[in-house]
Amino acid sequence: MPLAERPRVYTIPPHGAFVDALAAGLLERTKDDPLALARARILLPNRRAVRALTDAFVRRSDGGLLLPRMTPIGDLDADGFATEAASLDLPPAFDPCERRLRLTQLVRRGAARRGDGVTAVEALRLADALGSALDELTGEEVDPAALATLVENADLAEHFQLTLDQFDAVREHWPAVLAATGTSDAVARRLAVVDAVAREWAASPPAGLIVAAGLVAVSPAVARLLRVVARLPDGLVVLPGVDTAMDDEEWDAIRVTAEGGDEAHPQYMLKRLLDRIDVGRGEVAGWDYPTASDGPVARTGAVASALRLAKFTTAWRDAPPEGVFDGVRTVEAATPAEEAQVVALALRRALAEPGQTAALVTPDRNLARRVARHLARWGIDIDDSAGLPLRQTPPGAMILALAEAATQGFAPVALLAVLKHPLVRFGPERLAWLDRVRALDRRLRGVRPVPGLAGVTARLKETKAVEALTAWWTEVAEMLAPLEAHFTHEDCALADAVAVLRDTGEALAGDELWRGPAGRALGGLVAMLTEHGRHLDPFAPADAPALLGSLLRDVPVREAYGKQPRLAIYGTLEARLQRADLTILGGLNEGVWPSPASPDPWLALKIRAELGIGGTQRGIGLAAHDFAAALGGPQVLLTRARRDDSAPTVASRFWLRLHASVGDALKPETELLALARALDRSAVPAPAPRPEPAPSAAMRPRKISVTAAEQLKADPFSWYARAILELKLLDPLDADPGAAERGIDLHDVLEKWIKGGGEPDALQPIAATMLREKWSNHPLMQALWKPRVERALDWVVEESARWHDAGWSPHGAEVKAVRELRNGVTLQGRADRVDHNAAGALAIIDYKTGKPPSNAQVQGGFALQMGLLAWLIGTDAGAAVEALRYWRLSGGKEPGDATDPLAYRGKPFIELPDHVAATIAAFDDLCEKYLLGSEPFTAKLHPEYAARYSDFDHLARVAEWQARAR
Template structure:
């Protein structure tokens, strides 16, 4: 049957001359024992192939094998078999670059380029964490000690602003973080002395391990660098006395042999830049295969390539990856050797690979029990079934081919049942509304956190009740939030230096303060400095006249003023804290609260609806005398938003005032917000309110730090609410 189905295309007209009864007999006998499975994607195909292999093992003595030219499919099937504790013997092994030893060497080379080589980026922190997470790394320490030191190094130094490359910078940042006594995030405060000591020991060991790696700019002999690379790997693998676990991995012997060959190369030097070495090493490691020696393989299951499968037979054969481009492989026309040139020098044409693939396909289908699998999509893109399958389907009639597909659907059904499991489906996620013990509600919040309590109470629950703090990203590049912090610092320092009156050289003084504040950015991120500094200059040009106009009224400026307001709540006291950007007091006893915004200020509608109560609550605090050394004004202060972006409109002010259809004035609004604060806090302190996640999704302006914990995407997509 296969001889007829796969005959040359020019001779397929012979099918019409076959006797119908003879053709039916050929198809019936040829398709007997064959199953064809069309899976939805690569994952489902791998699971079906694993089930077909596993089913064979139910019969004592029967042997099963997977044959595929797709290495990714082979690894997926091996992983699926592991769920039944079946380790299939893979004849191809795995490339050295993908083994434990090879990954260690690659990570070491990449980290060296980022640390001791010329600066080509700022990925040192990511490379370092990946290297320390490798299970074979010891650096002369016990593995638990190294893991603890790496965690302390990550939380204490690497999370936050990116550091300049180099061990000297890393040591300096670690020493500064250890002795920092200022306001530190809670995760850093939880680190003990032993954690800092282990982190210091770890950095010292890393610096000692990489001291022999050639660095710097200029030409480098890539082959000669292999000896220094070997020394680094040995230092990374060296554990305390008696720890032999790291040295037992079989891939390390293959890695040693690669370094040995590099040491005995007789050819001339291979020049390149130091940044080329990781790619050079990875290319060499890809050419070496490490035999799979982790545990004893199952004696009756094998994973074979096309060449190995020609010599072996089994009771059930699974042919995987029957899609065009996989089996047969995609033909690639060489740009340097076209077909006539290949023919003149005696090379085979590309079509010979297709013929060889067809030969292997026919030979493997000689087994009595065969399963063919293919995926309708690979990497999200639709596929075309192999031309071999197309030929078989064209030769067989629809009735016989449907029987083949029906046998394949049985295996697909088993895979679906295995994925579904036997447990009842979990209930649909709902919007979380935790109600913990009311005593856990914090007795002190800032005005910013009060706004969070209104918009997303679940974030207050996660931070203050559960005690969870979001970690900063690793080596985070400065963003718009950092730019806002810098601008606030410049304007705040200027106001603190001159609380009354403007100096004659105000522009010079402001420029000096700005240069001092922006100096770290200029040193660490010159590209961002080149973008942010012109914005600050445009802002300064508008800020100084604006400031002079306001100072002409003889007011006094209080910058970055801290306030605490103790509010009696029955038998307890709730403390509202604030740090006002700027408070101006006038001679007539009036005052003005100013909030500088580098982003978009809240709209009047948001403020009057109670979703942005920052300025109104600060006004209530000021009138209650909550700001030290600032007298309470006789009337409600003016509330002013100043958009200080430095963009096309560098500085724009907006006085908070009622809309035309708004009956409340600012005094009534401040009083209402203070009363609503008392009521809101009382409901949480008595347990009547739940910490709902995103109760008002329309007014959620950005993704929260705890949205993943609240499973916002899941319950919102299920129709429980909006997100």
């Protein structure tokens, strides 16, 4: 039977619900023959379209229905559809995972030959772009000889020329790889099958209805098949949204050229498709099968007008017909979080209407995830067609956490992320496991221990951990030891790394690692990488987390059951042919919808134009086509956020064009926005009063140190929190060495020096030993702090010599003194250094790595430490204290400074005995008020002398009352 001369090509306009109209039309055309539909064959763009059309048939069937055979165009040989291709005797398709890794290897080796350092993860990114470029050349049927000629003759920048050279080298090398493995390129194989089907159908048209529907962006081979289908005796081609109402002048003005032309226009890809199948726009007929899901007809023309070429926008002066946009509302949220709340409320409101369906269409995955989380608050589990990247699921995150921990030398944060993972010891033993992990957490607080499992073991010994915790950690370390052994090698092999991560994850989590859709997806990826990982040369262990993260991110995980059937989240591709009663277009900001055209790292625009494969703007044109199609629904909500997490945003060009063309016809949705802002709004908080706790005398301790006495006087609440409530701020995990650690270390060095005899030449070696033993794993600390330590200690030696010349000699270091007073209070203190002179008198020296107390603090009676130490130590030693000194050890431009706390501008303002007496009197008053009496512990009682920031300021809610108190 010969092919028809006149093609049968139809279009369903944007206001029509594509799959519902298609199903309605096919049912109507086959109503006279109960088996005609079952014999039909329908070609669709993708699997999602197959599912959507299946659902549409089910919705329209009154009872039993024999469905037609529906096949995605990319899987023509997957279900026996193209039995005609069997005669081609094509070898099997090349494994996609092996191809990806082999291309990554070729990119790395090419970069190495050029002397460029390319990490494994960067090579993977370039390899993915390389694979896409190769597939595009194959799909567009570009003659390889043309590329070779361009490599020789193209006038390109040097870096582009190098890139093109490598691309051409890979292209020439690839056929040898295919021949050696006995496989064929997947795209080439698929297109060969398509061509075989087209030839077979052209020569011998099949019996039954053949329909190709929903296709927009097609390769030349698929276009040849559609050309045949359109001319079969029982063939139909149904296209989405061909603008048959556009003026011929405007249609002809859309340039379809080898360089790309007007790729950003929503009709560009459809015009190119019609050209390829040799069909004029006038030959495209309307598919006149309306459905209940159709939108207003007039809106289609108004939206098309908004997206027309710039030189035809003079038509915007004409207002659209009244009521065209009655079903369209807009929301401009302040932030992405607010936008997600609005969308979630709109979906929930739709669910409250019986039978109503709603869908969020957005390319913004962050918005999609936020909306899903908001709906989960109300117990609504929405179907997200994109699924969740494997790296964001518990099994994927577990593998990635293990890689991070190993490459970071089991640093505390990374190690605890593994041990606290929800899959580890899942089940009845998890509570006991978490008790041990929390105990380990407390001992790892502070500065990072020495790298490796041995460093954690050493930290447990330093902190005198209980035997049970040490025994538990020994078992954990044995499970992690193979991981440490592998990732401490100079190079890391992918297959071996995946195997050791798999075994370690299984040792910690057991079978929980492989349960559910995410576990099965992880198992599949691990199996592929273990099998094909040998095709990637070893890489630096530090690259492993980023490389694995990229591989895990590219595997989607979808839950198959249990979703709300009336709600969905679609990407723009998944939504292309589907229709809901309410369509929400979210994330309408420039750079999101449409996404920016990504530059091709392999084929420059000039090269693409020379090869005739177009530019990089066609994604914008498809986004515009999707935007117009989605606006055809009966109810549409457009949303955007005025700023993102870091800066103001620019509205999408589609948003701006629509507002510019229709003006006030678009109405804002105020109710949902107000609800979103009110939903999580709390009442105006009542500021807390200044805390003044006053526990009973029995609860007040009778023991205090000389430094705590200063805190008690200036900020009684902080002392109360520490001494009575027994609160202590936990050190952060993996903290950088701070002023406290530096001060403790300097005190230790000086203590060892004094107790070792105080010889001038012995001080620097003690400091060098400390820096080497304690800070070997903190090179930045050594580089920045070591010079300051050396300068400060040189100053100590010089000052000690001057002090010696004045008649003083070291008496002791870290000298402790404790005294129980008559009122039952015990006072204790420690002097950093005590010297004596020939007459037996004492001098107390206090080292300060920060600023010593000011003269105002001393004269005001808020610097009690030195006066109380003079009393305690002098009494214990039975000798008079004749001198007090602060030695400030900064190590900066002024390496040190010695000051007398009782001197002001070089003159003493009080005699030492009088200062001691005044200090004792002030201390007695504190004891009577706070330790023995009922005085309340007022927060920041003397803020001018209290620490500017206290560990307990948040507990005292200082920010709420301090300004008012003043």
